[in-house]
Amino acid sequence: MSGPEPATSEGWRVFHATGAAPSGAPPRLHAAPPWRRFRGGPAQPQPPEDEQAALRRLGAVDAIPQLDQDSIDVVNAALLLRRPLLVTGAPGVGKSTLAYLISRELGLGRVLEWNVVSRTTLRDGLYSHDALGRAQAIAAWRAGLHPSAADRPEADQPPPSLGDFITLGPLGTALLPHQRPRALLVDELDKSDIDLPNDLLHVLENGSYDIPELVRNTAESARVHTGDPGGSAEVWQGRVECREFPVVVITSNGEREFPAAFRRRCLPLEMPMPTREQLLAMVDSHLRMRPTEAEELVDHFVQLINDGGTHSLDQLLNAVQLTSAGTFRADAAGRKLLDMVLRDLAKGR
Template sequence: MSGPEAVNGEGWRLFHATGTTPSGAPPQLPPAPPWRRFRGGPPQPQPPDDEQAARRRLGDVDAVPMLDQERIDVVNAALLLRRPLLVTGAPGVGKSTLAYLISREFGLGRVLEWNVVSRTILRDGLYSHDALGRAQAIAAWRAGLPSAVAADEDQPSPALGDFITLGPLGTALLPYDRPRVLLVDELDKSDIDLPNDLLHVLENGSYDVPELVRDVAGTARVHTSDPAGYAEVRHGRVECREFPVVVITSNGEREFPAAFRRRCLPLEMRTPTREQLLAMVVGHLGARPQGTEDLVDLFVQRVKAGGTHSLDQLLNAVQMTTAGGFAADGDGRKLLETLLRDLAKGR
């Protein structure tokens, strides 16, 4: 490292939480620590961008950082050490948005989302095998051919890989030259065993697909979680080249095992400042409608009073003020109160 950043000791802070790159080129991560290096192959092409999804989450961001310096430092440490981020905070505070902020700022392409529910198991994130579909395809293939000899000469049997689809976690661990961004949303809603089941995968950056391990073909072309995406898997094993940027969110409904927490860097999200909220409104709406400052002040006041509020409530309220003929006083005031209601009260 050379230049001004090396002189002032800021060279390790590659992420600035703005979603923009002042130099015009995405920053490049330094090599991973020796204990976080992997040798997966063959290399996969870079993933597609999904600017529409990023725009829904972030809007048109500007140079206003969306996090304070303490939290920016935690994100930078996770990126340099190749460790997952365990992001906590109140519902609606913007935890999942962090994944999109990192992806846009580093130019890492489409974010892979794994939305966890109480029935989710590790295999759901890694891959799925449509065994019934394959059995039906083989039966149809056999019924349509006069003999096994003709099958070998004229038309191959349905390939096993055609019925394997890698999940978000499984796709993120493919051997890309630059890391993918994986959002594991609301892990605290999972079965109690899932965090422990994740330990091996997060530590080793690899996993096996048993169906493909047993396949005599040796190499399989499988579906991925990207639209119309495919990947080549050799001998049933998937191993990353660059460990993905993993953002795990939790609403704090339960504690995670110490062994799991040891492998993650904790990051507690807080409600953005007034300046950040105003920048967020402008980013999403492209303007600052009249009365925006008053609504932001009201939102901040209610959060400080201990209420539970989400950022999209503020956006909804500001958006209403742009509707033709809507007046924020009188009857309109009652509707704004409904939009900015305390979510902890249940109604």
């Protein structure tokens, strides 16, 4: 991680919400505060890019910022302070997209996604251990059925490595000691069991966790699988500690309140509905064109929102895409179909 930036009126802002990927070297980030510095190692290689996922979420690059200035400042404060963002807002407003926006603009590589449901536990996000698979592999090794048994006598076969049966989850992978922070999306935390936010406190504060199976292992280190496709990492003495705290975007639809101790460790961000100009820019970036009906549909979408309806940005993109499909006409039966696509989601149908 690079050192501090010059203290100018704009120098503390490294994120501008345009989603434009770096043309050269990625932007330098401020040094972490002394109380948010970690010492994990050895350093992991740069994570892989996933431009296809970014294109699906963000579309092509546009110069118009996709957030208002107050929201941009909150994101920059979270980057500077190395604190998670707790993002709330109406369903479909683009909360989860924020992680992709930050990652592409700052050149942080592939976004790690942790989709939370009511049965999710902290361990699900940190790592999994295939104990049954390991037991079967050990039984096969003892029976001389190791895949390479034809090459060497049974006595020379090493037992299956414990690390081969451990896979780090999205949170566990994000906390590996990367040179630059990873981007982690924790989606819909408010759907979790009541204990999960409290269970997260220690990990979010200390930037580290232990894998008990490896702590008890006699080997000093083990190579485990990670949450990146085909990825692996060396874990020493069963402990994982970050070098740079990840950029954590936690989304919530406001279905429950979080404990004060959890909220203290996060910076809150209420995602506003994009303006008309931002909506048009999103249409341009996703469709890479502006169909004839686009402005009328955007105006209609804005009016629906202003009338108190619950609508998602995905509905708008679907409606614009539909009007650009060949001979489709937004009249009579066509208008009825558009109204169905842009229906109020709060009405349950």
